[in-house]
Amino acid sequence: MASKEGMVVVVTGGSGLVGQAIQSVIKETNPPNEKWIFLSSKDADLKNAEETRALFQKLKPTHVIHLAAMVGGLYRNMKYNCDFLRFNLQINDNVLESCKEMKVKKVVSCLSTCIFPDKTTYPIDETMVHNGPPHHSNYGYSMAKRMIDVMNRVYHEQYGCNFTSVIPTNVYGPYDNFNLEDGHVLPGLINKVHESQKNGTTLCVWGSGKPRRQFIYSRDLAKLMIWALREYPEITPIILSVGEEEEVSIKEAADLVIEAFDFKGEVIYDTSKSDGQFKKTASNTKLRKYLPDFKFTPIRQGIKETVEWFVQNQDIARK
Template identity: 60%
Template sequence: MTKKVVLVTGGSGLVGSAIREVIAGERPENEEWIFASSKDADLCDPASTAAMFEKYKPTHVIHLAAQVGGLFANMKYKVEFWRNNIAMNDNIFQECHKRGVEKLVSCLSTCIFPDKTTFPIDETMIHDGPPHFSNEGYAYAKRMVDVQNRMYKAQHGCNFTAVIPTNIFGKHDNFHLDNSHVIPGLIHRGYLCKQKGEPFTIWGSGTPLRQFIYSNDLARLMIWTMREYQEADPIILSVGEEDEISIADVARSVAKALDFQGEVNFDTTKADGQFKKTANNAKLRKYLPDFKFTPFDEAMASTVKWFMENYETPGAVRK
């Protein structure tokens, strides 16, 4: 059997690190995995991207690298988010096509879906209306990946596709207090509240519902996508609607994992945001009806354990 050479861009981030951990446990004999970071290439530069492909000669690519940021950055730098992500994606697509890469899997986000839509959202609804104005640069650039996948397949027969995960959390996340997603932000704030003996206060009522996917579960599903999934059309990778969890229950899970014995309360003067953003995982379940997701509290305990073990390690946890 010919050996696969799998190149993972953005290989040092949350999802890349999870894929590395899963592959280390599998030890596949017919696959060589390369986890590239920004140190390996400037993916906005065609020559730098080409040099990385020439060096590693991948047969398969999982493309995780992207310019990402919080609300403020997305609103202030819309042009940069558009141009840099378009450039990265175009360079990756071109190299994969030119070099006959057998499979390219890109990673999208549920934020690319229309701002005004019905729920649950599914893979057919990506282009049904404009995304939220606050992140339109990033969202439109990512939507073009879906368009490119279909065009490259139609014209060149390329086996290129994309996955759309819901809210990801896990080890190696961005735990920055002011610029992180909800779970890593709650973990960091809960940890500091425990250290200081203060109440653990969560912004909002805690009633909004979200679907969270543990990074190691996403890694397993992305590896499956790379090996088995043959459609150009994207696939949502998520727990089901029945596994939606309230922010209040997320906070309680964080407190339990931290062994936080103090008061947990909710500041209802702060806005809640959208009540739910439900994604439909029926397509995934059609392919993998028996896939077992890690129980939420178990995944949370693993994440919190990693956070606490690495909190004082320089560069490991963004503070």
């Protein structure tokens, strides 16, 4: 268990979806003897080694949650696969090397279920990360994220660094990126339904609606990441996810968004658009071994709260 005396926790990517959720949980719990610093892209260009090193030397963190990444939805990933690989490799290398140099006691990095092999058996678990190539649609991003696991292992072997990682399933919640082309599926749907309702137009959902996903509410993920920083003892990654039985189709997710808005218009599915990976069902057996009683927010409630936030925060929502 991490000593909580005089912890200085730096969160990279602290202004994004997960960073904002962690901020909210920390504000509510106000843990003693902990100073939390949430960084945004304004603080430094983490693709630049000198800027990253200077920032870490100034802040002197004892612990780091590493969320910063170049991210995007399916269509942006397909268009910029090379950029996603290069920029994320640069960010991860600079952050972890700075943490090693500053003798940071523990780092928790955030991966993604897209790192798992495209051709695999289900449910996927933590032992299967490197068993084959990821899906071609986000190959660059997936390989850059996969390399964090490799880096954690070699930094531990060579330097004794306590670097680990978590693998959340599809995250959603307030402060998400609701952009229709760059955002992920749920925030994109929320923006689309809002626009269709406002303009009285047909709602067009991209793809068939058949692919299946496990969604985790950002507040739940925040609580689990704080737990991982304080308690999780392994270097190998841990999947943070609702159970397999909580998996829903994109159509079921769209229906919950439609219900939250009380949208009464016409809905069509554009099957000329790519579906991406059909499923990525993940096992949370390892998480349940550590936290058998953790309660996840039901997806209907999480979507309702996210929709309410989006409607009330049009001035700051990323669209």
